Amino acid sequence: MLDLKFIRENPGLVRQGLLNKNSRDIVSEVLSLDEERRSLIIKTDELKAKRNQASAQIPQMKKAGQDTNPVLAEMKLVSDQIAELDGQLRDVENKIDTILFATPNVAHSSVPVGRSSEENVEARKWLPEGFSFKNDFKVLDHVELGKKLKILDFERGTKISGSGFPLYTDKGATLERALINFMLDFHLQRHGYKEIFPPFLVNRDSMKGTGQLPKMEDDMYFIEKDDLFPVPTAEVPITNIYRNEILPESELPVKYVGYSACFRREAGSYGKESKGFLRVHQFNKVEMVKFVKPETSYDELEKLVKDAEDILQALQIPYRVLLLCTGDLSFSAAKCYDIETWSPAENKWLEASSCSNFENFQARRANIRFRNEATKKPEFVHTLNGSGLATSRLMVSILENYQTPEGKVIVPKALQKYTGFDVIG
RNA sequence: GGAGAGAUGGCAGAGUGGUUGAAUGCGGCGGUCUUGAAAACCGUUAAGGAUGUAAGUCCUUCCGGGGUUCGAAUCCCUGUCUCUCCGCCA
Numbered sequence: 001m002l003d004l005k006f007i008r009e010n011p012g013l014v015r016q017g018l019l020n021k022n023s024r025d026i027v028s029e030v031l032s033l034d035e036e037r038r039s040l041i042i043k044t045d046e047l048k049a050k051r052n053q054a055s056a057q058i059p060q061m062k063k064a065g066q067d068t069n070p071v072l073a074e075m076k077l078v079s080d081q082i083a084e085l086d087g088q089l090r091d092v093e094n095k096i097d098t099i100l101f102a103t104p105n106v107a108h109s110s111v112p113v114g115r116s117s118e119e120n121v122e123a124r125k126w127l128p129e130g131f132s133f134k135n136d137f138k139v140l141d142h143v144e145l146g147k148k149l150k151i152l153d154f155e156r157g158t159k160i161s162g163s164g165f166p167l168y169t170d171k172g173a174t175l176e177r178a179l180i181n182f183m184l185d186f187h188l189q190r191h192g193y194k195e196i197f198p199p200f201l202v203n204r205d206s207m208k209g210t211g212q213l214p215k216m217e218d219d220m221y222f223i224e225k226d227d228l229f230p231v232p233t234a235e236v237p238i239t240n241i242y243r244n245e246i247l248p249e250s251e252l253p254v255k256y257v258g259y260s261a262c263f264r265r266e267a268g269s270y271g272k273e274s275k276g277f278l279r280v281h282q283f284n285k286v287e288m289v290k291f292v293k294p295e296t297s298y299d300e301l302e303k304l305v306k307d308a309e310d311i312l313q314a315l316q317i318p319y320r321v322l323l324l325c326t327g328d329l330s331f332s333a334a335k336c337y338d339i340e341t342w343s344p345a346e347n348k349w350l351e352a353s354s355c356s357n358f359e360n361f362q363a364r365r366a367n368i369r370f371r372n373e374a375t376k377k378p379e380f381v382h383t384l385n386g387s388g389l390a391t392s393r394l395m396v397s398i399l400e401n402y403q404t405p406e407g408k409v410i411v412p413k414a415l416q417k418y419t420g421f422d423v424i425g
Numbered sequence: 426g427g428a429g430a431g432a433u434g435g436c437a438g439a440g441u442g443g444u445u446g447a448a449u450g451c452g453g454c455g456g457u458c459u460u461g462a463a464a465a466c467c468g469u470u471a472a473g474g475a476u477g478u479a480a481g482u483c484c485u486u487c488c489g490g491g492g493u494u495c496g497a498a499u500c501c502c503u504g505u506c507u508c509u510c511c512g513c514c515a
Contacts, residue, residue: 041475045484052444052484055496059443068495075495246472376454378472 001100001365004034017106020113020326026099033096040089047082051075101208102215105361107326108298108335114325123337125320126313133344137405141345142396143276146172148407149425154276164266164274164281166392171424175411176284178418179391179398180259183286183311187257187388191307193288196258198237201228206240209366211332211358221263234260234287235385242291242381243366249373252381253292253300257388260285276396278350283392290384291368294360297382298335301357304386305337308353311389314414317397318342320349334359339389341397352393355386 007014007030015027054075061068107113112121146152151172157165168176187193207213207229212220221230231237238256247254262285277283288307292300305321312319322338329336333356340349360380363369369378402410408425416422 038475041484045475048484049482051496056444058495062443072495077495079495 001361002103002105003360003364004030004096004100007031008034014106018103020107021104021329022115022327023104026103030096030099033092033099037089037092037096040085040092044082044085044089047078047085051078051082054078101365104215104331105211105329105334105358107329107333108357108359110298111329111335112323112325113327115327116325117328119325120322120328120338121325123321123323125318126309127318128316131318133342135344139344139400140403140407141276142343142399144345145399145403145407145409146276149409151175151424152276162281164279166277166280166282171419171421174419174421175398175415175424176391176395178415179394180284180286182415182418183388184257184259186311186314187286187288187307190310191255191257191288193255193257196234196238196241196256196289198231198234198241198258198260200231200237200260200263201226202231202236202240203228206236206243206366209243210236210239210362211365212236215331218267219265221265230263231260232264233262233285233385233387234258235289238287238289239362239368239383239385240366242368245368246378247291247368247370247381249293249370252370253290253296256289258287258289260287262390277392278346278396280392283390285390286388288386288388291370291381292384293370294379294382297357297359297384300382300384301335301337301355304384305339305355308339308355308386308388312339312341312352315394315398315412316414317394317401317412319352330354330356332356332358332361334361341394343396343400345400346396350393350396352397353387353389356384358383358385 002014007027011027011031015025018025018027054071058068058071061071112119114120140148143152143154146154149171151168151170153167153169154163157167160167184195188195201223204213204227207220212229212232220232223229229236237260238258241256242254262283264281266279266281288304290300290304309319309321319339319341322340324333324336324338336354336356338351339353339355341352343350359382362383363380368381368383370381371377372379398412399409402412404410406425408423411419411422411424
């Protein structure tokens, strides 16, 4: 969340930042609550100091045989006042928290200002050698290919669970598993990440820490009986590993990579772009998470994007990198690159990765700090994460880009040792 | 799921109503001593907030929340977590 002190000291900056993010301006409301809060604190602190003094005196007076009844009576009144003011203070602080927890991060100065995805900026594009956007045969889409090759069974997935729950069969299941293992190994061996296998259900505090709650609760699955949420991304459990902790500066940067199934309700998005893998309730994703020192976070973001791109280059999948404009940034992000892979059948780019720097927005919510060796003081870390990558959209691109005129699918070379076969069909 | 025990500073571990933000030990940091190191000795060792240019002063915090009391680490209620036993189980 945003820092109350920062808002107090930079009201104009925050106001403009929220405006650029198409968000409600909360500045004046928060500032007036903050003033109320501080005046209440001054009053209660004064009364509490008085009470503490009396508490120290009372036993001595008793020892000296003095009558304590007048002091006790007076302190009774003081205590009542404290209780009253503390109640008011708690209300004000709750109000502030409610607003701040529901207020998005503001964008970094290097992010282009824009209203919507229309104004995102293409940073770069990468195409495999010999790649062409035109095919000299009729390309099948991933749903047709999946059916023909008996590797994806969306109908039976729907029977088992409902629409949006893909069923991978035979070589499709193997390919999916190969992809996950390939990506994990790649990041571990070449990019220096440490592996995490996180829990797939997380509690409310964790969801609040990374910013899914309270704003996006409707998009989350929820197990009411146990007050637990199936993870929408491994970002949630992995970032929350260090919730309420202070890390030694020498341990930074911490770089984790982990796989999780991802569960999203995608409320209200039926119909549009919902064919096959394009929008699903459950998918697989390998996620990279970094905890870094503030001054390095923007360099780390560039490296993070590169780490995701390396996977696509190894798989020889055409992609482009978009720098999101302020209006398209997610709730918690200060800067974000999307990576989109090419789908020849849809004839468009599909988002397969999102790499974000949250600066200290999540760290503040989740209270993740490090001890600055120079000042000896705890400071908030910066957190980043990026998909590296989501298999569902990637699977679309692999199947469609690697199909042959005969309707078979060649397994990308990098995956072959993981699948144990080099062609499907 | 049933029964019981517990949760204190970086760690270990005292503390059952009144200068206890918290003894003691270990660890960490600084210093004395030493050619250097160890040992020994001395000192220091939390986080958050309010106020102040600052030094400082004050407030809060002994798992979370509520209560009793002039006053709670300490008493009561409640939640969470951990451990032990029983049951169930991949």
